[in-house]
Amino acid sequence: MVVLAASIVSKSGRALVSRQFVDMSRSRIEGLLAAFPKLVGTGKQHTYVETENVRYVYQPIEALYLLVITNKQSNILEDLETLRLLSKLVPEYSPSLDEEGVCRAAFDLASAFDEAISLGNKENVTVAQVKQYCEMESHEEKLYKLVMQSKINETKDHMRKRVTEIEKSKNDRGNNEKAFGPLRPPNSFSDMSTKGTGLGGDPIFADLFTQKPKGLPSAPAPAPATSKVSGGMKLGKAKKTNQFIDSLKAEGELISEDTQPSGIQSGLSSVPPSDPIAVAIEEKINVTVKRDGGIHNFDIQGTLALQVLNDTGGFIQLQIENQDLPGLSFKTHPYINKELFNSQKFVGAKDPNRPFPSGQNETPLVKWRIQELDESSLPLSVNCWPSVSGNETYVNIEYEASEMFDLHNVVISIPLPALRAAPSVRQIDGEWKYDSRNSVLEWSIFLIDQSNRSGSMEFAVPATDPSTFFPISVGFSASSTFSDLKVTAVLPLREASPPKFSQRIRLVTDNYIVI
The missing domain is CATH 2.60.40.1170 (Mu homology domain, subdomain B)
Known part of the structure; x- marks a missing residue:
C-alpha cells in the first residue's frame, strides 16, 4: 500500500485540508485533486474510482468528501481501513463538518493525518493514540508539572504567612512607639549566629532564637477592643488582608472564607493561644507509590515547635514521649541539651539560666525523620x-x-x-x-x-x-502522627507550679503521589 495523499475536498473540487506523503510535485497533486469531482458520478454507491495511474478511495462527509489517493497496486482493503481511521479523526478535531469548520481545524487535521500515515503507509494506531501524539502528552511532563505546582503552592503559603507577620509586626511597632517611643531592632544572640557552631549551619533553625535588648520594656498587652486606636488598626489590617485574599482569588486560588489567610498549613496557628505556652507537633509525609504496587519512596519528617507568650515563661523543660519505630532518628537544635534529651527525653536548654525565646513566633526545637516504612x-x-x-x-x-x-x-x-x-x-x-x-x-x-x-x-x-x-x-x-510523639508535662525551672500549656498535633501530606 502506498498512500500518495489524503485530503478533505468540497464537492466543487476545492481542497480544504491536504497532506502529501510521497515525493511528488505540488502541481501533480493539485491536478489529481481537481480531477476527482469529474470522476465521481452522481447517484453511485461506489467508494472508490480508478484512473490509468491512481485510485481514489473516498467517503462523503455531509457536503464534503474525505479522499485518499493511492497507486493502483495498493490493497483496496488496506485503503478502506486507512479511510475508516481518517473518518474517525475528522469529527474529533472539527466540531462542524462544513467548509468553515474544517478550515478552522485544518492545522490539527493535517497533524492528525501525519500521525496516522507515515511515508505512504498506514500506522498501526488508534484514534486515542493519535490524539495523544498530537497533544504530545507525557507522564514525565505531568509529574514535573505537579512538582512545580507543589513548589508554587508552598511559595504562596509562605507568602501568606509573611504578609500576616509583617502586618502584625507593624501593629506591635505602632503600639510600642505610642507607649515608649521608637525602639531599636532586637539583637540576635551572639552564639546563635548561622555562622560557626551556633546553629551548625542548619537553615531550619536560622533566625529563630532572638532576644529583646536588656533594659527595654516588653511590648504592652493589646488594648481592649473598645479602644479607638486599636480598633482602627485592626480594621486597617483586615482591609489589607482582604485585598491580599482578593488578589489570590483573582489568580485562581481557592481561599476558604472561614480560614485564616496566613500559612497555618504547618506549625502553630497565627491566632495567639490563650495558654502561656503552646506546642505544635507536625509530621509531613513524602511518598511516591507505584500504580501496579510497591513504593518508590516513603519518608516522614517531623517537627516540634514551641511558642512562649511572656518573657518569664521561657524557663521551662518539656517532657516528651513517643513510640519506638525502626528508622526513627531525632535531631535537636544546638541550643538544646542533647545528653538530657537522649537519656531522659527532656527538651531543655543547655544553659538553664537562658530562657526559651518569647513572642508570637514559634521556635522549632526538635525534628525527626522516619524511614524504613513499607506499603502496609x-x-x-x-x-x-x-x-x-x-x-x-x-x-x-x-x-x-x-x-x-x-x-x-x-x-x-x-x-x-x-x-x-x-x-x-x-x-x-x-x-x-x-x-x-x-x-x-x-x-x-x-x-x-x-x-x-x-x-x-x-x-x-x-x-x-x-x-x-x-x-x-x-x-x-490527621490529628495523630506516626511517631505518636507528645508533650506529657511542662516543668518550670523557677516557678513552683507547672504552667498551663496546649499542644496541637497533626499529620499532613507534603507530596503524596501515585505514578
Whole structure:
C-alpha cells in the first residue's frame, strides 16, 4: 500500500485540508485533486474510482468528501481501513463538518493525518493514540508539572504567612512607639549566629532564637477592643488582608472564607493561644507509590515547635514521649541539651539560666525523620483501573484507608485529557469537582473514619490512553502522627507550679503521589 495523499475536498473540487506523503510535485497533486469531482458520478454507491495511474478511495462527509489517493497496486482493503481511521479523526478535531469548520481545524487535521500515515503507509494506531501524539502528552511532563505546582503552592503559603507577620509586626511597632517611643531592632544572640557552631549551619533553625535588648520594656498587652486606636488598626489590617485574599482569588486560588489567610498549613496557628505556652507537633509525609504496587519512596519528617507568650515563661523543660519505630532518628537544635534529651527525653536548654525565646513566633526545637516504612504503613492507598470500551474510557478508582488514622479533608486529584465538557461521573462516595483550567477531576471526602475506610468512584471520558490518568495526587490531614510523639508535662525551672500549656498535633501530606 502506498498512500500518495489524503485530503478533505468540497464537492466543487476545492481542497480544504491536504497532506502529501510521497515525493511528488505540488502541481501533480493539485491536478489529481481537481480531477476527482469529474470522476465521481452522481447517484453511485461506489467508494472508490480508478484512473490509468491512481485510485481514489473516498467517503462523503455531509457536503464534503474525505479522499485518499493511492497507486493502483495498493490493497483496496488496506485503503478502506486507512479511510475508516481518517473518518474517525475528522469529527474529533472539527466540531462542524462544513467548509468553515474544517478550515478552522485544518492545522490539527493535517497533524492528525501525519500521525496516522507515515511515508505512504498506514500506522498501526488508534484514534486515542493519535490524539495523544498530537497533544504530545507525557507522564514525565505531568509529574514535573505537579512538582512545580507543589513548589508554587508552598511559595504562596509562605507568602501568606509573611504578609500576616509583617502586618502584625507593624501593629506591635505602632503600639510600642505610642507607649515608649521608637525602639531599636532586637539583637540576635551572639552564639546563635548561622555562622560557626551556633546553629551548625542548619537553615531550619536560622533566625529563630532572638532576644529583646536588656533594659527595654516588653511590648504592652493589646488594648481592649473598645479602644479607638486599636480598633482602627485592626480594621486597617483586615482591609489589607482582604485585598491580599482578593488578589489570590483573582489568580485562581481557592481561599476558604472561614480560614485564616496566613500559612497555618504547618506549625502553630497565627491566632495567639490563650495558654502561656503552646506546642505544635507536625509530621509531613513524602511518598511516591507505584500504580501496579510497591513504593518508590516513603519518608516522614517531623517537627516540634514551641511558642512562649511572656518573657518569664521561657524557663521551662518539656517532657516528651513517643513510640519506638525502626528508622526513627531525632535531631535537636544546638541550643538544646542533647545528653538530657537522649537519656531522659527532656527538651531543655543547655544553659538553664537562658530562657526559651518569647513572642508570637514559634521556635522549632526538635525534628525527626522516619524511614524504613513499607506499603502496609500507608495511611491511604489509591487504585485506578481505566478500561477502554468503544469510544469511551471507563475509570474506576477506589481508596482504602488504614486503621491507624482518621483522615480529614481528603482530596484525590486525577489528571484527565483535555475535555470540552465535564466527565460523566456514574458513582461516587463523596463529592467531586472538575477543574477545567488544569483538566483535573478532584474527588473529595470530608472525613474518613471507621464508618468509611474504603470507597470508590466511577466516571467516563472519551477514549484515551490509560496513562493519561497518572500521576494521581493525594492530600489529607490527621490529628495523630506516626511517631505518636507528645508533650506529657511542662516543668518550670523557677516557678513552683507547672504552667498551663496546649499542644496541637497533626499529620499532613507534603507530596503524596501515585505514578
